[in-house]
Amino acid sequence: MSETLFQACGIARWRQQDCWPAAVLDGRAHYDADVRHPLATPIDGSALGWLGHATLSHTHLGINSAHNAYLSWRLIPAPQRGQLIACIAGKLRARRAALATLITLESGKILGEAEGEVQEWLDMCDFAVGLSRQLHGLTIASERAEHLLLEQWQPLGVVAVITAFNFPVAVWAWNAMLALVCGNAVIWKPSEQTPLCALAVQALVSEALQECQAPAGLCQLVNGDAATGGQLVADPRVALISATGSCAMGLAVAQGAARRLARTLLELGGNNAAIVTPSADLALATRAIVFAAAGTCGQRCTTLRRLIVHEDIAPALLAGLVNAYRSLPIGDPRQPGVLVGPLISASARTRMQAALAEAIRDGGELLTGDEQLPVGASNGAYVRPAIVVMPAQTAIVMRETFAPILYVLRYRDFSAAIALNNAVSQGLSSALFSNDLRETGRFIGPAGSDCGLANVNTGTSGAEIGGAFGGEKLTGGGRESGSDAWKNYMRRATNTINAGTALPLAQGLVFGERP
Numbered sequence: 001m002s003e004t005l006f007q008a009c010g011i012a013r014w015r016q017q018d019c020w021p022a023a024v025l026d027g028r029a030h031y032d033a034d035v036r037h038p039l040a041t042p043i044d045g046s047a048l049g050w051l052g053h054a055t056l057s058h059t060h061l062g063i064n065s066a067h068n069a070y071l072s073w074r075l076i077p078a079p080q081r082g083q084l085i086a087c088i089a090g091k092l093r094a095r096r097a098a099l100a101t102l103i104t105l106e107s108g109k110i111l112g113e114a115e116g117e118v119q120e121w122l123d124m125c126d127f128a129v130g131l132s133r134q135l136h137g138l139t140i141a142s143e144r145a146e147h148l149l150l151e152q153w154q155p156l157g158v159v160a161v162i163t164a165f166n167f168p169v170a171v172w173a174w175n176a177m178l179a180l181v182c183g184n185a186v187i188w189k190p191s192e193q194t195p196l197c198a199l200a201v202q203a204l205v206s207e208a209l210q211e212c213q214a215p216a217g218l219c220q221l222v223n224g225d226a227a228t229g230g231q232l233v234a235d236p237r238v239a240l241i242s243a244t245g246s247c248a249m250g251l252a253v254a255q256g257a258a259r260r261l262a263r264t265l266l267e268l269g270g271n272n273a274a275i276v277t278p279s280a281d282l283a284l285a286t287r288a289i290v291f292a293a294a295g296t297c298g299q300r301c302t303t304l305r306r307l308i309v310h311e312d313i314a315p316a317l318l319a320g321l322v323n324a325y326r327s328l329p330i331g332d333p334r335q336p337g338v339l340v341g342p343l344i345s346a347s348a349r350t351r352m353q354a355a356l357a358e359a360i361r362d363g364g365e366l367l368t369g370d371e372q373l374p375v376g377a378s379n380g381a382y383v384r385p386a387i388v389v390m391p392a393q394t395a396i397v398m399r400e401t402f403a404p405i406l407y408v409l410r411y412r413d414f415s416a417a418i419a420l421n422n423a424v425s426q427g428l429s430s431a432l433f434s435n436d437l438r439e440t441g442r443f444i445g446p447a448g449s450d451c452g453l454a455n456v457n458t459g460t461s462g463a464e465i466g467g468a469f470g471g472e473k474l475t476g477g478g479r480e481s482g483s484d485a486w487k488n489y490m491r492r493a494t495n496t497i498n499a500g501t502a503l504p505l506a507q508g509l510v511f512g513e514r515p
């Protein structure tokens with residue numbers, strides 16, 4: 001079964017005696033004979049082979065080659081660069097089912113969500129192709145006669161992309177599709193937990209690069225750990241580090257980048273809340289809350305982790321939620337009808353159980369959840385999503401536990417609800433369920449939610465690519481995917497052109513003899 005899948009994803013040719021490459025540089029696989037890590041699927045723990053670890057010299061070579069590719073790619077007109085993206089999209093359409101199956105196998109998310117992730121890459125392709133004819137600058141009225149004042153956007157250089165396990169394809173696509181169309185080269189360090197998805201992406205892109213006669217070095221891949229990521233951060237040839245992962249990782253990357261004042265784009269942890277007010281449509285809110293809190297087994301950066309509900313409607317809302325949670329189909333994410341797959345690892349389950357134990361010590365009341373669910377003879381980390389009513393926003397509620405735990409807090413006054421929403425150190429996503437226009441206005445206004453995403457009558461997760469995605473505070477401040485996020489992958493140059501024969505100076509300054 002896996003063998004056919006590896007072939008369909010174009011990666012079977014890269015496996016050498018059960019070992020997957022440590023790096024794919026200029027379209028060629030490189031192996032490290034010394035360091036190998038075992039790979040297994042979170043679905044049932046069965047082995048997927050071994051993974052090599054990029055050496056210092058693999059990463060060095062990858063950056064070098066990416067830099068050389070950038071030097072020629074930046075001179076290709078942007079609409080022609082868009083044609084490479086169109087070619088990638090064509091190949092992806094032919095391989096979408098296989099890639100989605102691989103995402104499920106390696107990350108454990110249900111097939112429908114994996115298909116959505118592939119669709120997100122396709123959406124990014126469409127967006128980037130359109131963008132290839134719209135990398136607009138500005139013309140500005142000059143105060144000087146016969147002068148032109150312009151702003152142009154120019155390519156940056158090598159963009160390093162460091163990604164997390166939970167979106168093993170889409171987050172790379174957000175970055176790479178924009179980076180390439182903007183005239184840059186990309187070097188990718190994927191999560192240690194999802195390297196096969198990265199290899200499948202790399203195989204597809206390598207074919208497109210060859211077909212379009214684009215430089216093979218435009219997309220490089222190094223498989224490694226935090227140290228490999230650190231090498232990318234420290235290298236002066238890397239112009240931008242786009243890093244997605246935990247807040248702790250982002251702090252380390254930001255400090256490393258600050259040593260050379262390198263640009264960063266950080267997409268870090270969230271601790272997302274939804275406020276449900278008395279005017280809300282409770283049936284709609286219930287459906288949205290279940291998807292946002294239990295979907296992807298609580299392993300989205302935008303997962304709903306805190307429910308802030310008005311005390312008058314709390315009993316009705318919680319009764320509906322507990323009912324819905326108890327009937328959630330949990331199990332093998334490849335099976336039709338299953339809505340919740342496994343956690344990524346046994347240690348993720350241990351962290352979930354420790355968080356629940358702490359919440360209960362703090363006075364929390366567990367409404368549903370906690371048990372470990374053996375699914376068949378499986379070794380997967382299957383859990384039942386949990387709901388815990390908390391007496392207050394305690395330390396455990398303020399932390400992101402990357403698992404399906406929904407903490408419930410009650411409120412009486414709407415201002416207090418907004419204050420609870422904003423009281424955590426992360427600032428990614430938030431939602432309000434209300435049919436009251438004034439509450440909506442306050443929630444999305446300047447004194448409302450302080451998050452990068454503030455939704456009304458829809459959940460915290462499941463963003464479209466058209467808007468800029470990202471969050472404030474410890475979430476890192478980055479914005480990716482749609483809107484004008486492309487500007488992160490370019491440098492702005494202001495050009496003043498004197499088309500006359502005189503030399504008027506700005507601010508009417510006279511330097512030396514008057515004319």
Ligand code: NAD
Binds near residue numbers: 165192227229230300
């Ligand atoms: P993680 O922080 O453990 O790892 C993410 C990536 O960073 C991996 O590739 C890892 O090797 C690398 N890394 C770790 N330490 C590093 C260092 N010091 N220097 C350079 N690279 C380093 O995260 P994870 O467990 O894979 O993913 C879950 C986390 O990611 C959650 O906190 C989640 O909220 C966050 N996330 C955020 C977004 C977003 O867009 N805001 C999206 C997906 C996931």
